[in-house]
Amino acid sequence: MHDHAHAHTGLRGAGNRRLLAVSLSLTATVMLVQVVGALLSGSLALLADAAHMFTDSSALVVALIASAVAARPADDRRTFGYQRAEVFGALVNAIILIVLMAVVAVQGVTRLIDPGEVEVAGPLMLIVAVVGLLANAFAMWLLSSAQKTSINVRGAYLEVLGDLIGSAMVIIAAIVIVTTGWMPADAIASLLIAVMILPRAVSLLREVFSVLAESAPKGTAIREIRAHLQGYAGVVGVHDVHVWQLTRGAPVFTAHVTVDPAVLAAGGAAPLLQELQGCLADHFDVAHSTFQLEPADRAECEARHA
Template identity: 75%
Template sequence: MHDHAHGPGIRAASNRRLLAISLGLTGVVFVVQVVGAVLSGSLALLADSAHMLTDATGLVIALVASVVAARPANDRRTYGYQRAEVFGALVNGIVLVVLATVIAVEGVRRLIAPEGGEVAGGVMLVVAIVGLVANAVALWLLSSAQKRSINVRGAYLEVLGDLLGSVAVIVAAIVIVTTGWVTADAIASLLIAAMIVPRAVSLLREVVSVLAESAPAGTQVAEIRTHLLSKPGVVEVHDVHVWQLTRGAPVFTAHVVVDPDVLADGRAAALLSSLQSCLSEHFDVEHSTFQVEPAGHVEHEAH
């Protein structure tokens, strides 16, 4: 018996709307930062604008993946297209790693062989503050949805990195305005690169976990088995498998050995409903599949 109470339609539509708004904010700030980088001569601001461009690209990928993931299941894609979100997050993570490398190389080059150019700290400061405000708004918009979708989480992490990058640029701009030490600009660029790497690694680690069909983080299989065994009529629970299609979409299967009286009295359907309710209420598992077996049943497949 299966439980297909997914209901992701409304949530997916909300995610797409939030991604679209964040994309608009990111696009505007990117243009402002590019103009500001040209006017001020700031490498840090240029690096942050490149980061914003990557974020805009990531948001486009996330938005497209969200639309694809909303497509219904069919005979070829029996689970639907929710995995599209995971592949979108994978692309985001790879782009982040490439971006961090490029920024780090250019920052080191500036430190080793400074060009001696002037950096307009005032312009740099104003543009960085604009970026900070826009990133804070986008971060707030995505904060709730990123807890349920790995796809939105990828976009959220990129915006978070942008916000921290804006803070680094603001600090560098203040240093330049007050002391004239333009090397702070290159140092801020390296800090931006350093902030990108951990979140890229974190995102890629989660993507690998999903694609490897590992149990979701925090899922205790032994605890689930104990809950199921506590149901009257359940004798044994084995062949337990838990994985997730994407963040917030766990899938559960198990073989349940029941007392012969449960089958003889026609109570199997009620027991299955009880087991599925247990998973849904206690472990937030919406899709569960159980194979009910009488005591003494012999498995025909190899394990």
């Protein structure tokens, strides 16, 4: 017997798209300010941070498109809908981050090896970096709640977090230049920004591959779930358990449950299903579950003839 409980969380609804759109507007605006500031001040770190924000703007566009696609309803061909679009959007974001890291690193090392006669306007660099820091802090605040339930929004959140840290590094480099006149601080800050990108990209890639490999969601204790289900009256055993996730915050659970034949004969299948699904929804935050109920004597017979 099969039964399903569908989640209606609205994770990929208009609310998340609005947040991503606002973040995109902020990121794109600050990026333009940083590009102009980098050209006027001669700061590689500011230009690296601007390039970082340009990448984030592109990633946010991908995130918006993926979020809109994921909101499309399920059909006969894609029975789970388009929720995986968010995962592919996050994959694109991670790849962009890695490419950016390589470009910034090469430019930073090049300037350290051959600095030439580069003069960086520290005061202008400092002002622009502070503007970027404030804008990124506001964008992070906007995304902080939604990123807990959407892998797509989390990708954007991590990028904004990286931008904020990058702006902080540029501020420190600018202060060093203003107070001491030591120009290599600018190139060092650009390299630190590049190094900072790597763990973010790896973390996002790891989560994407976990979803695509249909691994159990992080923190899901299969043994604990099985033991909990076996505690219900009439349940003899639980086997063929599978747990995966369509995207962050959308876990799926299936299992075969062997039941005391007397419970089924007494018409207890429907109440038991309701209890089992309620158990997963209330205790393990799994709203989409499928159970196949089997009489215990049948399961034992199948085991003997297997």
